[in-house]
Amino acid sequence: MLRRxxxxxxxxxxxxxxxxxxxxxxxxxxxxxxxxxxxxxxDEVIDGKKGIxxxxxxxxxxxxxxxxxxxxxxxxxxxxxxxxxxxxxxxMTKELVYTSSLYSIAEMLLGGVTNVFDMYYFExxxxxxxxxxxxxxxxxxxxxxxxxxxxxxxxxxxxxAKAFIQKWxxxxxxxxVALGPHATNTLSKEKLLEIRDLAKELGxxxxxxxxxxxxxxxxxxxxxxxxxxxxxxxxNMLSDxxxxxxxxxxxxxxxxxxxxxxxxxxFCPGSNTKAGKGVARVYEMLQKGIKVxxxxxxPSSGNRLDVITLLxxxxxxxxTYYHDRSILSAKETLSLATLxxxxxxxxxxxxxxxxxGKLADMVLIETDSVNMFxxxxxxxxxxxxxxxxxxxxxxxxxxxxxxxxxxxxxDLSKLKEGLLMAMHDFNKIAKELSEDIA
Numbered sequence: 001m002l003r004r005x006x007x008x009x010x011x012x013x014x015x016x017x018x019x020x021x022x023x024x025x026x027x028x029x030x031x032x033x034x035x036x037x038x039x040x041x042x043d044e045v046i047d048g049k050k051g052i053x054x055x056x057x058x059x060x061x062x063x064x065x066x067x068x069x070x071x072x073x074x075x076x077x078x079x080x081x082x083x084x085x086x087x088x089x090x091x092m093t094k095e096l097v098y099t100s101s102l103y104s105i106a107e108m109l110l111g112g113v114t115n116v117f118d119m120y121y122f123e124x125x126x127x128x129x130x131x132x133x134x135x136x137x138x139x140x141x142x143x144x145x146x147x148x149x150x151x152x153x154x155x156x157x158x159x160x161a162k163a164f165i166q167k168w169x170x171x172x173x174x175x176x177v178a179l180g181p182h183a184t185n186t187l188s189k190e191k192l193l194e195i196r197d198l199a200k201e202l203g204x205x206x207x208x209x210x211x212x213x214x215x216x217x218x219x220x221x222x223x224x225x226x227x228x229x230x231x232x233x234x235x236n237m238l239s240d241x242x243x244x245x246x247x248x249x250x251x252x253x254x255x256x257x258x259x260x261x262x263x264x265x266x267f268c269p270g271s272n273t274k275a276g277k278g279v280a281r282v283y284e285m286l287q288k289g290i291k292v293x294x295x296x297x298x299p300s301s302g303n304r305l306d307v308i309t310l311l312x313x314x315x316x317x318x319x320t321y322y323h324d325r326s327i328l329s330a331k332e333t334l335s336l337a338t339l340x341x342x343x344x345x346x347x348x349x350x351x352x353x354x355x356x357g358k359l360a361d362m363v364l365i366e367t368d369s370v371n372m373f374x375x376x377x378x379x380x381x382x383x384x385x386x387x388x389x390x391x392x393x394x395x396x397x398x399x400x401x402x403x404x405x406x407x408x409x410x411d412l413s414k415l416k417e418g419l420l421m422a423m424h425d426f427n428k429i430a431k432e433l434s435e436d437i438a
Contacts, residue, residue: 008024
């Protein structure tokens with residue numbers, strides 16, 4: 001079916017940052033076939049109502065199953081080890097991950113996210129939720145040196161991941177699979193080597209938390225006299241198939257290694273600054289040609305799963321860190337959530353920009369709301385002024401999933417009700433742990 005979106009300002013977000021005012025985009029069966037060309041006879045005309053049309057935004061790192069943790073123990077010191085890990089072991093179930101993932105995906109779609117890289121447990125049901133909601137995703141089972149919600153033995157995630165990847169790899173056009181070792185300091189060297197080799201054997205990417213924690217940095221300094229990134233080089237793990245997440249604490253040499261091995265980075269400014277962990281040296285990474293994407297982290301760490309919220313945080317933190325308001329323009333910031341994000345995931349041949357021949361993952365931002373006037377610079381309007389609530393319509397692979405700010409195929413209240421029911425035991429255990437910590 002040939003459809004054309006008219007009466008829109010188009011931000012293509014391609015290499016040349018093409019921009020078209022009062023223009024149109026035509027797509028057919030999920031493929032963009034024309035931009036700024038009204039000559040084709042179409043089956044449907046969609047009025048964009050003077051909105052801003054841009055590529056779907058990419059959330060390069062999240063933990064969709066952790067929605068029940070949102071607003072829980074946010075100000076707790078050493079929250080991960082004292083609170084989150086114990087609660088996960090006692091309360092996280094397959095049903096809870098599934099209902100949580102449905103709700104998390106709903107939030108992302110309503111906020112203009114069309115593609116997510118998820119890393120959690122019970123990824124088989126996360127895949128089912130992804131398929132049901134229609135979002136694009138890369139899914140990685142978390143591997144840890146401890147028992148986990150879906151394994152009663154340390155490193156059980158390896159066997160789970162093998163079966164999961166075999167089941168889902170190349171089976172659905174919207175779903176890619178990966179391996180998710182938790183972090184440099186939560187797996188042994190031998191297991192990291194095993195995962196490195198397994199990724200090559202299976203032909204999948206790896207995503208891992210790297211250089212995030214203070215105690216992680218201390219451990220590698222004391223044990224190996226290296227940084228985590230230097231350690232990863234020493235075991236031949238740095239490559240363009242390793243997505244390093246967070247990457248807050250870096251030396252100049254670390255940045256040189258990321259550049260040398262073309263290692264992509266997913267940084268999470270919302271969760272990192274909320275936890276007081278620090279600010280990643282993103283401006284320098286970009287100057288070195290390192291591929292950088294944006295991630296919300298999980299709803300327990302970043303709380304919000306829309307990328308629009310992050311867009312405003314990114315330049316503010318970078319400009320403050322480097323004491324220079326001229327760096328990281330709104331245009332380049334928006335690219336982190338679109339084309340640059342797609343390059344970090346090695347998906348830019350299909351998505352990340354609005355170009356003829358690419359897939360129709362698109363977001364329409366309405367400009368009628370009070371916060372969206374006046375507009376002198378459309379990039380700045382999205383980065384500094386827009387809110388998730390300004391997302392009017394969303395298409396993934398040409399299929400409209402959000403229309404007039406509402407889910408097309410799902411009832412948000414029912415998704416919420418399902419999650420609430422699944423959280424019954426979780427809430428009781430969370431209350432007990434909260435009282436113990438207090």
